Amino acid sequence: MSPGGAVVIRLYKVCKEFTAGRTAVSDVTLNIERGEFALLSGPSGAGKTTLLRILFGQEAASSGKAVVNGRNIHRMSGAHLAALRRELGLVFQDARLIERIPVIENIALAAEVCGIARSDARRRASELLELVGLEHAAGELPGSLSSGERQRVSLARAIANDPVLLLADEPTGSLDRATALEILHLLELVNEAGTTVVVASHDAGVTSLLGCRTMRMNEGRVVEEVRPEYAAALAAG
Amino acid sequence: MSWGTLAGQPISYYFRRAFDSIFATPVIAGVTITSIAVSVLLAGSVLLVGSNAYRLVASWGAEGVDLSMYLRAGVDDGRVVELKEQLAADPAVVNVYFISNDEAWMFLAQNLGDSAELLDGLDASILPASLEVTLARTLDADEIEAKLAEWHAWPEVDDLQYNREWTLRFRSALGIVRWVAWALGALALVASIIIVGATFQLAVFSRQEEMEIMRLVGASGMPYWGPVMLAGLIQGIVGSAAAVGLLFLIYRGTAGPLVGQLPMLKGTLAYLAGSQYMTLIIWGAVLGAAGSWLGMRRFGAWK
Numbered sequence A: 001m002s003p004g005g006a007v008v009i010r011l012y013k014v015c016k017e018f019t020a021g022r023t024a025v026s027d028v029t030l031n032i033e034r035g036e037f038a039l040l041s042g043p044s045g046a047g048k049t050t051l052l053r054i055l056f057g058q059e060a061a062s063s064g065k066a067v068v069n070g071r072n073i074h075r076m077s078g079a080h081l082a083a084l085r086r087e088l089g090l091v092f093q094d095a096r097l098i099e100r101i102p103v104i105e106n107i108a109l110a111a112e113v114c115g116i117a118r119s120d121a122r123r124r125a126s127e128l129l130e131l132v133g134l135e136h137a138a139g140e141l142p143g144s145l146s147s148g149e150r151q152r153v154s155l156a157r158a159i160a161n162d163p164v165l166l167l168a169d170e171p172t173g174s175l176d177r178a179t180a181l182e183i184l185h186l187l188e189l190v191n192e193a194g195t196t197v198v199v200a201s202h203d204a205g206v207t208s209l210l211g212c213r214t215m216r217m218n219e220g221r222v223v224e225e226v227r228p229e230y231a232a233a234l235a236a237g
Numbered sequence B: 001m002s003w004g005t006l007a008g009q010p011i012s013y014y015f016r017r018a019f020d021s022i023f024a025t026p027v028i029a030g031v032t033i034t035s036i037a038v039s040v041l042l043a044g045s046v047l048l049v050g051s052n053a054y055r056l057v058a059s060w061g062a063e064g065v066d067l068s069m070y071l072r073a074g075v076d077d078g079r080v081v082e083l084k085e086q087l088a089a090d091p092a093v094v095n096v097y098f099i100s101n102d103e104a105w106m107f108l109a110q111n112l113g114d115s116a117e118l119l120d121g122l123d124a125s126i127l128p129a130s131l132e133v134t135l136a137r138t139l140d141a142d143e144i145e146a147k148l149a150e151w152h153a154w155p156e157v158d159d160l161q162y163n164r165e166w167t168l169r170f171r172s173a174l175g176i177v178r179w180v181a182w183a184l185g186a187l188a189l190v191a192s193i194i195i196v197g198a199t200f201q202l203a204v205f206s207r208q209e210e211m212e213i214m215r216l217v218g219a220s221g222m223p224y225w226g227p228v229m230l231a232g233l234i235q236g237i238v239g240s241a242a243a244v245g246l247l248f249l250i251y252r253g254t255a256g257p258l259v260g261q262l263p264m265l266k267g268t269l270a271y272l273a274g275s276q277y278m279t280l281i282i283w284g285a286v287l288g289a290a291g292s293w294l295g296m297r298r299f300g301a302w303k
């Protein structure tokens, strides 16, 4: 199931308190192996976003230990954090595109940041646009795209550097059901190509169809875990 | 296309990103360039007016301080030559020459012109012989006083005369010009920093989202902040070049009429020197880069 069986995410008793007594993430211990597709579910305010933000170093855990792709991310900053992020792909509910540069440049820039030559970066960006079905929009500014198309661009950017791990926070949050399913399908394709994918979503209606390993969070804790075999059976109906 | 790399990115990457960001927000770029131009214009005006005022005041005193050392009657020629040599050897003295009774008489007669007949029946010996001394311009008032006291004590010297008030006034005028220039310069500096600081906050604010995205895709160090600094630098150079050009036009427009009104200014008035140009352009560039840096710090985008 996971080539080499390496663990990509290792969390041990991770807690995050923003203000005293207000705990966003509480005592989360979990491992996610290379090649897995995992879903963080749970109601709004459960701590999904916070947990993801800890994983890509946007927030520091208050206590506990977090290792992502072999790097201990406790209080990681500056160049080390940037190096980690170059190994990750990130997708957010609002696609977070640079509005003033064309779609293709948004994708190519991510590759360039990783040291890929400009011409190669642009070629890679074209390929990815084709993959997400937006080759016709390459030269357009993100502002002229629909939210589903923007999310596809964002996804293409996230995988521009063949990330080890793709973290997606509410990737379908602002999309209608059909478009949401398209995005989830793309995420599955990315996963099939070998990238570990972790999706956080409160939208059970769509994500239950994934049939993947699901960790349900509530009030900062992982309160239930559904193994992929079982989830797949549920999804199948 | 690329002429080398910097921190893993080709130089063209920095220029492309810098120009991209300038052209993407033309209004903000315009405001930024204008604010730098205003700052540099301010600094340039102080420099231009200050250096001309200084030159003007200095030219008034260019001849240095002249004094007449009147000798007692009966000092013999040999002694006069000795005194003259002694003065000439003094580092405070630039020039010294002797005017005998007869020469003094002759000058007087010349100056009187038609009225020279007034002198009929008088003897040349009633006018004292003198040594005319030009003092170095580097002396300050105290040094001049000390020299005068020293020479006054010489037994051959009857009296010393020089336009003391004029000298002192000239010296203090030079001092005032210098201080006013420094004070205005400091004011220009503070004003520039405030104006440019505020503009760059605007610029970085408008780019905040983009900077955040850059960090999320793993940009850091030079490839992250380099383009922003470069954009600031470019806008600084454009702004200061515009200011220097404008200053030149203003100078051209005012210097001519000014000389027409005040002919004494002729030959003294001048535009900035090449090194002053360069200083202003560099000042604009520094303002631009420093403004970018401060703006990034302000929004915590500097990491």
Ligand SMILES: Nc1ncnc2c1ncn2[C@@H]1O[C@H](COP(=O)(O)OP(=O)(O)OP(=O)(O)O)[C@@H](O)[C@H]1O
Pocket (backbone or CB within 6 Å): A018, A019, A023, A024, A042, A043, A044, A045, A046, A047, A048, A049, A050, A051, A201, A202
């Ligand atoms: N920066 C912050 N400062 C203070 N409290 C925060 C901050 N970010 C999140 N929280 C709190 O932490 C808790 C968890 O928030 P989080 O965004 O992780 O939930 P979530 O599961 O992602 O919710 P949603 O499904 O609505 O996205 C919430 O109670 C929230 O108010």
Ligand SMILES: [Mg+2]
Pocket (backbone or CB within 6 Å): A048, A049, A050, A169, A170
């Ligand atoms: Mg969330």
